[in-house]
Structures are given as C-alpha cells and as structure tokens.
Amino acid sequence: MRRPGVFNVLLANLRKVATEMRRYLPNTISTVVTFYAIFLMFFLGIQVLGAPESAETNTQYVIVSTALWFLALMAMQGIGWEITLEATRGTLEQLYMSPIGAWRILLARMVGTVLVNLLIIVLMLFLSMATARQWLNLDLLTLPILLLTITGMLGVGFMVAGLSLVYKQVDSLLQIAQFVFLAFVAVPLSALPLLELAPVVKGADMVRGVMVERTPLTGFSVFDWLSLGLNAAVYFLLGIFLYGRAERRAMNRGLLGQY
Amino acid sequence: MSAIVEVEGLTKRYHKRASKEVVTAADGISFRVDEGEILGLLGPNGAGKTTTIKMICSLLKPDAGRVLVRGIDTQRHRLRALRHLSAVLEGNRNLYWRLSVRENMLYLAGNRGVSARVARPKIDALLGRFGLSDKADELVNNLSRGMQQKLALAVAMLAETDVVLLDEPTLGLDVGTGLEVRELLRDVAAEGRTVIISTHDMAVVQELCKRTVIISAGRVVADERVSNLLALFATRGYRVSLGAPLSAEQERRLAHTFAVFAYGEPELVLNVTLEHPEDIYRLMEILRLERTPVEDLGRTQVDFERVFLELTREETGRI
Ligand SMILES: Nc1ncnc2c1ncn2[C@@H]1O[C@H](COP(=O)(O)OP(=O)(O)O)[C@@H](O)[C@H]1O
Ligand SMILES: [Mg+2]
Numbered sequence: 001m002r003r004p005g006v007f008n009v010l011l012a013n014l015r016k017v018a019t020e021m022r023r024y025l026p027n028t029i030s031t032v033v034t035f036y037a038i039f040l041m042f043f044l045g046i047q048v049l050g051a052p053e054s055a056e057t058n059t060q061y062v063i064v065s066t067a068l069w070f071l072a073l074m075a076m077q078g079i080g081w082e083i084t085l086e087a088t089r090g091t092l093e094q095l096y097m098s099p100i101g102a103w104r105i106l107l108a109r110m111v112g113t114v115l116v117n118l119l120i121i122v123l124m125l126f127l128s129m130a131t132a133r134q135w136l137n138l139d140l141l142t143l144p145i146l147l148l149t150i151t152g153m154l155g156v157g158f159m160v161a162g163l164s165l166v167y168k169q170v171d172s173l174l175q176i177a178q179f180v181f182l183a184f185v186a187v188p189l190s191a192l193p194l195l196e197l198a199p200v201v202k203g204a205d206m207v208r209g210v211m212v213e214r215t216p217l218t219g220f221s222v223f224d225w226l227s228l229g230l231n232a233a234v235y236f237l238l239g240i241f242l243y244g245r246a247e248r249r250a251m252n253r254g255l256l257g258q259y
Numbered sequence: 260m261s262a263i264v265e266v267e268g269l270t271k272r273y274h275k276r277a278s279k280e281v282v283t284a285a286d287g288i289s290f291r292v293d294e295g296e297i298l299g300l301l302g303p304n305g306a307g308k309t310t311t312i313k314m315i316c317s318l319l320k321p322d323a324g325r326v327l328v329r330g331i332d333t334q335r336h337r338l339r340a341l342r343h344l345s346a347v348l349e350g351n352r353n354l355y356w357r358l359s360v361r362e363n364m365l366y367l368a369g370n371r372g373v374s375a376r377v378a379r380p381k382i383d384a385l386l387g388r389f390g391l392s393d394k395a396d397e398l399v400n401n402l403s404r405g406m407q408q409k410l411a412l413a414v415a416m417l418a419e420t421d422v423v424l425l426d427e428p429t430l431g432l433d434v435g436t437g438l439e440v441r442e443l444l445r446d447v448a449a450e451g452r453t454v455i456i457s458t459h460d461m462a463v464v465q466e467l468c469k470r471t472v473i474i475s476a477g478r479v480v481a482d483e484r485v486s487n488l489l490a491l492f493a494t495r496g497y498r499v500s501l502g503a504p505l506s507a508e509q510e511r512r513l514a515h516t517f518a519v520f521a522y523g524e525p526e527l528v529l530n531v532t533l534e535h536p537e538d539i540y541r542l543m544e545i546l547r548l549e550r551t552p553v554e555d556l557g558r559t560q561v562d563f564e565r566v567f568l569e570l571t572r573e574e575t576g577r578i
Contacts, residue, residue: 005372012369020357090353093318094414098370099341105370251320254273254313257348 006108009100013108017116032120039066039128060136060212063128067121068185068204074117075153076160076181079110080174083164088258096256103158103243110157114150136211145210145228149203152232155239156199162239162246166255199235202228262291263343263453264422268324269314271307284310286477287324292455294421297448299468299485300457303571307477308457309349312426315455316346328422345418349427352411356400360391360410363399367414378417385413389443405436412443422453429460441466461567475571488566495534496559497542501527502552512545519569530559532569 021028042062050058083106086092096102129135160177164170184198189205196202206228209215250256271285284307292298302308313319315326317333317340326333326340333340347353354363361382368378386392389409399407408428415423428444429437437460444467448454456463464471464485471488473481481488504527505513513520519532533539546553 004374008369008372008374011375012366015369015375016355016358016362016366019362023357089356090348091355093313093316093346093348094353094367095370096318097316097341097344097346098372099338100370100372101338248320251318254310254319256318257313 005100006104009098009105010108010111013105014112014115017109017112021116028120032124035066035070035124036127039063039124040131042066043128043132056134057212059132059134061208063125063132063134063136064208064211065186065204066128067125068207069182070124071114071117071121071150072153072181072185072200073178075110075114075150076156077174077177078113079106079157080160080164080170080177082109083161084168084170087165087168087256090257093257102247103240106158106161106243107154110154114153137214139210139214141210141217142207145203145206148228148232149200149207152199152203152235155232155235155237158236158239158243162243165243165246165250168255196227196231199231202231261294263294263329264292264315264455265327266290266292266311266315266324267326269311269321269326270323271310271314271319271321283477285314285321288474288477288479289324290472290479290482292422292453294453295451296470297444297454297456297468299464299471300455300474301459301461301464301471301567302457302474303459306459306474306571308459308474309426310477311474312346312348312424312455312457316344316348316424317341343421344424345415345420345422346424347408347411347415347426347428348424349430352404352407354399354407354411354414357398359396359398360386360402361395363410364414364417368417371418381417385416388446389413390439403436405432405439408432408436408440409443412440412447416447420452422455423447425454425456427458427460428456429458429463437462473567473570480570495532497531497533497539498555498557498559499529499531499542499546499553500555501529501546502554503527503549505529505551506549509545509548509551512548513542516541516545 039062043059046055046058046062083092086095092102095105098105125136160170160174163173167173181200184195184200185204187195187201188208189195189201202224206215206220206224209219267289269285269288270283273282273284274280275282286307288307288311290298300308300311310319314321314324315328315333317326317337320334328340328343331340331343355366358366364382364385365375365378368382369375383392386395389412391406391410391413394402394406399410402410412425412428415425425444429440432440441463444454444456444463448467456467458464468485470484471481472479504524505522510522513522513529513531517531517538518534521530522528531542533542
C-alpha cells in the first residue's frame with residue numbers, strides 16, 4: 001500500500017509543476033530570458049576583458065556555471081517561497097493532513113520542479129552554446145554526478161523549507177541565498193579547497209570537469225566519488241533532519257496555517 | 260455505540276510573539292464523538308474552536324491531553340491516524356488558486372497516494388453532486404467564495420475518510436449559498452460519516468447536529484443533545500404580556516432577582532428565565548407591587564441562539 005502511494009504522490013506533483021509552468025508560460029519564458037541575459041553579460045565580458053588564449057575555456061565555464069546556478073535555485077530556493085505562500089493559503093495544512101507524510105510530498109514537489117526545469121536547462125545550454133559557438137562535452141558521465149549533486153541540493157532545499165516554515169518572513173534571506181548559491185556553483189574548488197565541505201561545490205566542480213575540461217571516467221579518483229557521495233548523503237539527511245525539527249516547532253506554535 | 264473520536268483534556272497555550280502574553284486557547288477540553296454522529300462544536304469568536312479542531316487533526320500539538328481516532332493516538336501514530344481524517348479548515352479554503360477545480364481534486368487526492376486513474380471517476384461523480392461540473396476546468400481563483408467552499412468540501416469527501424472535520428463551513432457565505440452548503444452537509448452525514456462541525460452559526464447546529472459541545476474561553480460549558488438543551492431552557496423561559504408599563508422600581512427589582520430578563524416598552528412584553536421553578540412567585544410579587552395587569556402568561560419558544568448566549572454568558576460572567 002505504501003509504495004504505490006508514494007509513487008502516486010510523485011506523479012501528482014510532477015503534474016502540478018508541469019501544469020503551472022505551462023499555465024504561466026510568460027513567467028517561465030522571462031526566467032529563461034533573464035538567465036540567458038546573465039550568460040550574455042558574462043560572455044561579452046570575457047570577449048572584451050578576458051585574455052584571448054583562455055576565452056574558450058572561460059566561456060564554457062560560464063555556460064555550465066549559469067546552468068548549474070539555475071538548477072540550484074530551482075532545487076533549493078523555490079520551496080521556500082512555496083511554503084510561505086501555502087501557509088497563508090491554507091494548503092500547507094492540507095499537505096499535513098496527508099497520511100503519506102508532508103515531507104514526502106515536499107520531496108516529490110522538489111523532485112518534480114527539478115525534472116521539469118531540466119528541460120529548460122537543456123534548452124538554455126543549447127541556446128548559450130549556439131550563441132558562443134562553443135560546444136561542451138555532453139558525456140553520460142555527467143548524469144551520475146548531476147544526480148548526486150541534486151541530492152545534496154534537495155537537502156539544502158529542506159533546510160530552506162524549514163526556515164520558511166518557522167520564520168515565514170524569509171524573503172530577504174532567500175534573496176541573499178541566491179548569491180550564496182551562485183558562489184557554490186561558480187567558485188572553482190582549486191581556488192578554495194575547503195569549500196569541498198560546502199553543499200553542491202564538489203558536484204559543480206566535477207560537472208565542469210567533464211563538460212569543460214573533458215575529464216574521462218578514469219580522470220576521477222575514488223576519493224572524488226567518495227567525497228561527492230558523502231557530501232550528497234550528509235546534506236540530504238541533515239536537511240530532512242532539520243526540517244523535522246522545524247516541523248515540530250511549527251506544530252507547537254500553530255505555524256502551519258495562517259493566524 | 261462506540262466513540263470514534265475521543266478528545267481527552269486538550270490544553271493549548273499560545274505565546275504571543277510581540278507582547279509575550281500567554282493565551283490559553285484550550286483549557287482541558289474533553290468530549291467523545293460516536294460513529295456516524297454529527298457533532299456541533301459551538302462557541303463565540305475566540306473560544307478555541309479552531310485550536311481544538313487543529314489539535315484533533317494533529318496540525319497543532321497540544322500542551323496536554325490526547326486525541327484518539329478509532330483508538331489510534333494522533334500524536335504517537337500520526338500518519339496512521341490521518342488515514343481516518345480529512346478536514347476543511349477556515350481561511351482561504353485550502354485550495355490551490357492557480358489550478359482548476361479538477362486539477363485541485365486530482366492533486367490533493369494524489370497527495371493522499373491515490374492514482375489519477377482511481378480518482379477521476381470519483382471526481383466526476385462528486386463534481387456532479389456538488390453542482391460544480393460546469394466549473395470543472397475553471398481556475399479556483401475565478402470562483403466565488405461559495406463555490407470555493409463547496410469545492411473544499413468535495414475535496415474532503417474525495418478522501419473518503421470516516422471522520423470529516425469542518426471549521427466554520429458557512430462563514431462568509433451569502434444566505435443562499437449557506438443554505439446550499441448546509442444541504443450538502445446533511446447529505447454527507449446521511450452517508451454515515453462522522454462529522455465534527457465548528458461554528459458560531461446557530462442555524463448550522465440546530466439544523467444539522469443532534470448533539471453539541473459548547474465551548475467558551477477554552478472550556479466545555481455544555482455537552483448535550485441539542486433537543487435536551489432546548490427542552491431544558493424551554494421549561495425555564497416565560498413570556499408575560501402586561502397591561503401597563505413597569506415602574507422603574509419594578510425594573511430594578513427584576514434586574515436584581517433574575518440574571519436573564521428582557522423587557523420591551525411599547526409592546527409591554529417581559530421575557531424572563533427562571534433559575535428555579537419557585538422563582539415564578541418572586542416574579543409575581545414584583546408585578547403585584549404596582550398591581551400591573553397580566554394579560555397573558557406563557558412559556559417562551561426558545562431558539563438555540565438564546566440558549567447559547569445564556570450558556571456562554573454564565574461562563575464569562577454577567578455582561
Ligand atoms: N497561532 C496562534 N498564536 C497565538 N494565538 C493564537 C493562535 N491561534 C489562536 N490564537 C488565540 O487563541 C484564542 C482561540 O482562538 P481560536 O481557536 O482561533 O478560536 P475560535 O476558532 O473559536 O474563534 C484566541 O484568543 C486567539 O487569538
Ligand atoms: Mg475559528
């Protein structure tokens with residue numbers, strides 16, 4: 001009974017995210033345009049200011065980082081806005097009335113959001129590559145790396161969700177978070193090795209390794225994979241744990257609904 | 260008959276963030292609900308109805324006390340207990356404004372683990388029953404408040420739970436829609452579901468509920484069959500038509516003797532509630548003071564509203 005139930009929750013959330021994206025197509029398009037514009041800015045900057053010998057690599061670096069930033073925002077930030085909105089609309093309480101468990105529904109919502117937005121990311125990648133006439137290395141090896149990176153991102157998503165649940169007015173925090181996330185996906189690990197402990201950074205670094213530097217499977221050590229896997233697992237579990245604490249606090253103070 | 264919902268000693272205090280003030284919203288609330296019963300949870304604004312409903316739904320953790328649903332402790336086995344519960348809470352009616360009527364039903368059923376294939380025929384049937392078929396593809400944002408309320412009710416029905424909780428189901432509805440919603444609620448009850456309705460709308464209780472739990476300032480002040488309450492108060496209420504106006508002294512004495520009395524000047528009608536049957540003699544003594552002619556004397560038709568006002572007044576002290 002439990003397993004098909006969870007599967008139906010995932011399908012329902014995928015359907016919801018896709019429906020809303022289709023219904024609010026102008027919104028979707030403007031997000032894509034914004035990110036394309038951001039990419040163009042970096043691209044032109046590299047053309048004008050950067051050293052010509054490294055222009056190619058830099059451009060590719062920027063294409064991948066912009067796409068990862070978009071992914072990070074979708075996976076980690078969107079859920080914060082949604083929780084705040086749903087608490088005031090009364091729908092959050094409906095999610096909490098589900099015998100499947102609200103955290104599973106939120107997880108399904110985040111996974112749905114990521115999956116639907118992956119389509120947009122692919123579109124953006126090709127748009128950017130065509131503009132810059134730079135072709136990235138589209139290797140299947142990216143997939144497992146991406147999967148683990150996203151797992152870590154979902155953990156951070158749960159932390160953001162927990163904060164939103166308890167503190168409600170987290171708009172300004174979410175604005176700042178955007179730039180923290182940008183740092184996570186864009187700062188090269190070689191510049192600041194300690195960042196390996198931060199969420200997402202290791203994954204972003206490895207994705208760029210494959211797509212820009214064309215690192216083959218044999219190019220990564222066991223330690224790279226171990227670090228990536230451990231990072232993902234720790235942040236995911238920590239996220240769910242902290243969300244559970246936030247949830248208990250919210251239930252104690254009557255914060256699931258509006259008051 | 261066995262109780263399907265048991266509420267035992269629920270207590271909840273809120274700590275207001277700004278003022279550091281502590282509000283006791285529920286203070287040892289206990290009652291039981293039998294299977295198939297429609298219970299009215301009645302009380303004035305701020306009495307603690309929503310707080311109580313939310314604790315039953317396990318959306319709010321009580322400071323003390325517990326709730327059993329089919330014998331399952333809602334705090335210890337939250338998800339298992341939730342299989343038996345669905346609720347329509349007040350507020351913006353618990354719906355997604357950017358989804359259509361049908362999409363809302365599909366999504367909320369999906370979140371309870373029901374597949375679209377299983378849900379679709381049930382949704383069609385419910386939409387028909389609730390008169391929402393022609394609005395199926397309308398966005399909830401564009402629906403009237405009454406329609407939204409009906410949809411929220413339909414969503415709760417779709418969950419097919421034994422117990423349905425409704426917080427102020429007729430709040431903010433116009434007369435016609437209120438009537439329609441009460442009609443639907445009667446329908447729901449006829450299916451044999453257990454329904455707990457919180458409201459301060461006496462018509463809802465009088466029309467739909469056999470039993471009512473009245474709460475005031477976080478405490479249960481009455482737990483009675485609605486008919487009993489009415490009978491109890493009917494034996495105590497008297498209506499006296501007078502042939503001449505009362506003097507100021509008479510009015511003063513009435514106020515001194517009876518907690519509840521009302522006197523209308525141009526009609527010369529006196530309504531009074533006697534706390535003890537012998538009080539009728541004290542009433543007569545006061546009238547005899549000025550030899551006020553009594554043209555008619557009879558029992559009052561009590562409506563529920565007066566019962567309610569008197570019960571909650573006794574609790575909060577005389578106004
Ligand atoms: N989340 C909350 N935080 C602080 N105080 C609250 C909260 N919810 C309700 N209250 C207070 O608790 C009391 C009871 O409220 P409520 O249960 O909503 O009553 P009712 O539904 O009967 O109108 C009120 O004084 C209200 O101001
Ligand atoms: Mg209320």
